[in-house]
Amino acid sequence: MDLNLILTDAADAEARAAISDGLRDYNREQASFSDGKELSALLSDPASGKVLGGLLGHTSYGVFFIDLFHLPAVLRRHGLGDRIMKLTEEEARRRGCTKAVVYTITFQAPEYYERHGYKRFGMVEVPPPGASRVFLQKDL
Numbered sequence: 001m002d003l004n005l006i007l008t009d010a011a012d013a014e015a016r017a018a019i020s021d022g023l024r025d026y027n028r029e030q031a032s033f034s035d036g037k038e039l040s041a042l043l044s045d046p047a048s049g050k051v052l053g054g055l056l057g058h059t060s061y062g063v064f065f066i067d068l069f070h071l072p073a074v075l076r077r078h079g080l081g082d083r084i085m086k087l088t089e090e091e092a093r094r095r096g097c098t099k100a101v102v103y104t105i106t107f108q109a110p111e112y113y114e115r116h117g118y119k120r121f122g123m124v125e126v127p128p129p130g131a132s133r134v135f136l137q138k139d140l
Contacts, residue, residue, distance in 0.1 A: 027061075036060040039091055041084045043075065055084050064092035064140065066102035069109075085116050093140050100138045110134040 011019075028034040042054040053071040057064060066088075071081055089100060102118065104110050105126065114120075118136035126133050 031061070035095070037095065039064065039088055039095070041088050043071070043080060043084075055088055057088060059092055059095045059097050062096060062098050064089065064095075064097040064100040066100065069102075081112070082116075089138075089140060097140050100140055101136070103133055103135045106130075106132050106134060110136065113138075 024034050024036060027036075036058060037060075038056075038058050040054060040056045042051050044051045053075055054069075055066060056068040057066045059065070069081075069084070092100060100118070102113055104113065110120070113136045116138070118138040120134055121137050122135040123132045124135075125131070
């Protein structure tokens, strides 16, 4: 086969769709279904509508994946993160998820997730020195 192999840090929407659609079709062939779906909770300014923070994730094959979770410092310690976690975990359960998975970095928020019942199942050392990527899971 004569094909081009391109290394990029900016795959376009068409390339992403070719890969994600192809994987979804393969998974559907293997499992007889495909249930991947985005699950996000967004905090926005009521006046401007601008998103200030929140959680981006997805559900697939019984697992809720927390992909990104950020609140600006001014919004922390007001219970908003806890409300977001509760809301998204409840929706994941409604979708049939029995597990949740997240990864974070030691200087980010592993203790936050542990307070919410997540347990560490792996770590990988990453820069800066002394930091690690922490993988956590929770039974829903």
